[in-house]
Amino acid sequence: MQILFKLLLVTSLLFGGTAALAQSPDEVPLTEREELIMTALQALLGAMPERALPLAQKVLNGDHRVQIKSRALFVVSQINLPEAQAILLDYAGDPNSELRAEAIRNIGISGNRDNLQALRGIYENGDQRVREEVLQAYMISGDTQSVFDIASSAESDEEFEVAARMLGVMGASEELRQLVRDGASTESLVHAYAISGDLEGLMELADSAAAAGNPELQVSAISSIGIIGGDQANQALVNYYRNTSNESIKHAAMQGMMISGHEAGLLELYQNAEDVNEKRDLLRMLTMTGGDAALEAIDSILDEGQP
Amino acid sequence: MVNDELLINDELLTLYFYRDELSDKQLAAIELALEQDPSLAEQYAELCNKLDALGTNNNTQAPPQAMQRWHAALNQAAAQEAKTPVQANSARPSGSSWFAQLFQFNVPTAAAAVLLLGLGIVIGINLSNTHQGIDPESPLASSNDQSFARGVNAYLQEAEMQLASLQTGDADQRRVLMNEIISRNRLYIRAAENSNAPELARVLRAFGPVLDSLADSQTTDQKFELAKAQLAFELGAMQTKLTHDASKQTTRL
Numbered sequence: 001m002q003i004l005f006k007l008l009l010v011t012s013l014l015f016g017g018t019a020a021l022a023q024s025p026d027e028v029p030l031t032e033r034e035e036l037i038m039t040a041l042q043a044l045l046g047a048m049p050e051r052a053l054p055l056a057q058k059v060l061n062g063d064h065r066v067q068i069k070s071r072a073l074f075v076v077s078q079i080n081l082p083e084a085q086a087i088l089l090d091y092a093g094d095p096n097s098e099l100r101a102e103a104i105r106n107i108g109i110s111g112n113r114d115n116l117q118a119l120r121g122i123y124e125n126g127d128q129r130v131r132e133e134v135l136q137a138y139m140i141s142g143d144t145q146s147v148f149d150i151a152s153s154a155e156s157d158e159e160f161e162v163a164a165r166m167l168g169v170m171g172a173s174e175e176l177r178q179l180v181r182d183g184a185s186t187e188s189l190v191h192a193y194a195i196s197g198d199l200e201g202l203m204e205l206a207d208s209a210a211a212a213g214n215p216e217l218q219v220s221a222i223s224s225i226g227i228i229g230g231d232q233a234n235q236a237l238v239n240y241y242r243n244t245s246n247e248s249i250k251h252a253a254m255q256g257m258m259i260s261g262h263e264a265g266l267l268e269l270y271q272n273a274e275d276v277n278e279k280r281d282l283l284r285m286l287t288m289t290g291g292d293a294a295l296e297a298i299d300s301i302l303d304e305g306q307p
Numbered sequence: 308m309v310n311d312e313l314l315i316n317d318e319l320l321t322l323y324f325y326r327d328e329l330s331d332k333q334l335a336a337i338e339l340a341l342e343q344d345p346s347l348a349e350q351y352a353e354l355c356n357k358l359d360a361l362g363t364n365n366n367t368q369a370p371p372q373a374m375q376r377w378h379a380a381l382n383q384a385a386a387q388e389a390k391t392p393v394q395a396n397s398a399r400p401s402g403s404s405w406f407a408q409l410f411q412f413n414v415p416t417a418a419a420a421v422l423l424l425g426l427g428i429v430i431g432i433n434l435s436n437t438h439q440g441i442d443p444e445s446p447l448a449s450s451n452d453q454s455f456a457r458g459v460n461a462y463l464q465e466a467e468m469q470l471a472s473l474q475t476g477d478a479d480q481r482r483v484l485m486n487e488i489i490s491r492n493r494l495y496i497r498a499a500e501n502s503n504a505p506e507l508a509r510v511l512r513a514f515g516p517v518l519d520s521l522a523d524s525q526t527t528d529q530k531f532e533l534a535k536a537q538l539a540f541e542l543g544a545m546q547t548k549l550t551h552d553a554s555k556q557t558t559r560l
């Protein structure tokens with residue numbers, strides 16, 4: 001029994017040790033001392049910047065895990081001193097630093113113009129991950145111009161898509177419209193417009209796609225109006241449906257209404273439709289909205305011909 | 308409550324409270340619903356109390372026209388006191404009436420209290436900009452609205468408490484809770500932008516991707532805990548900063 005107990009004890013120690021070794025540093029809970037350091041870092045934001053910065057630097061230069069140093073970088077981003085901005089740029093510009101991503105993010109948070117400009121160089125020389133981090137930093141800082149510049153000078157469709165999507169996230173409707181005016185006309189702009197909620201821009205895109213003989217883009221733009229939602233978008237979709245005899249456009253408008261949940265519009269179109277195939281398509285779309293209007297339409301079918 | 312066009316939930320009522328991002332038709336529909344549905348009106352009154360950062364006993368929501376007249380009166384009164392030219396146009400589009408809508412006073416009380424507060428803040432800002440310790444871009448240095456700062460602080464506190472209770476396990480609860488925090492974060496981003504508090508707006512924007520990560524059920528448990536810890540730290544840190552900045556402004560009033 002004693003031997004068995006000793007075996008179990010040794011195994012558990014080995015297993016415990018192995019488990020500890022197998023865990024990444026981030027998985028290991030913070031020690032009490034580390035918790036205190038975190039609290040101290042928070043408190044630095046109540047101190048004079050000239051006093052806070054050296055202490056934050058001490059944490060950055062000390063033997064601490066990345067999680068703690070990342071918090072120190074956040075504190076540095078809140079200190080409006082040139083030395084603080086220089087620290088952020090140093091880490092952001094170092095491709096070997098574990099804190100690079102956090103530093104780029106915190107440049108966005110600090111909003112320092114010179115550092116934001118410097119991020120463009122980091123973007124140009126960075127891989128896809130670094131580029132996305134820089135775009136996030138621009139989003140955080142509200143720097144729509146920099147993202148627009150990246151989109152305008154994109155060297156690949158993929159690069160353009162990512163930048164355009166970020167403009168959508170930032171609600172940068174004017175910049176997106178400028179991209180269309182400059183000749184860009186891609187699927188990624190459709191998503192960006194929808195994300196930004198720019199109904200007018202999306203309709204403009206649909207119309208310019210039609211004029212340019214790009215039916216796929218036109219269809220995509222019309223159905224994406226449903227993502228924006230709201231009264232004006234719903235009315236636009238109904239108008240697109242009514243003002244065309246093109247089946248693809250009608251279907252795109254129906255899809256848009258389904259996405260938007262505009263069952264009232266679909267029901268009205270269903271009730272006014274005379275062609276049985278058209279009624280069938282509208283009814284199918286109505287049932288996909290899952291609302292009461294579908295039941296109303298089904299009820300009317302069942303009532304037809306009843307005395 | 309559901310009317311023909313709108314599902315009126317807390318989020319829509321919050322947008323109504325701030326008169327933000329709603330069309331005239333939607334505003335009218337909500338006003339009508341509030342008049343006709345006592346339970347909805349009660350729900351809205353509770354929401355107003357939560358969003359009211361001033362702690363005043365008078366939580367009556369003034370109509371938008373009254374807000375505009377009141378704001379114009381404040382502008383004129385402040386200008387006369389400071390002997391600066393009066394701005395000609397006091398009418399504000401609803402999207403930028405954030406400052407006015409934070410105040411829930413009766414008009415006479417508001418005019419006197421805000422005038423004193425406003426003057427004090429102006430004086431405080433002028434003094435503070437010469438002090439090396441004050442960050443000139445701090446939310447309170449650039450925003451002339453201490454009540455806005457208190458509102459933000461209240462949001463940060465509440466978000467921190469809600470975050471503490473967040474677990475990976477219950478996906479539905481997590482989604483509902485995170486959607487609420489994400490919505491409020493977006494509102495306060497717009498508020499910070501409208502209140503000329505760009506530094507605060509940047510921090511709140513930075514919270515966005517972290518909040519999205521917490522809301523995403525595909526986020527691994529480890530990443531979830533790291534994101535939660537990061538956000539908890541940053542929420543606490545910003546509360547420290549705002550409280551520190553507020554105390555410096557108060558000292559100078």
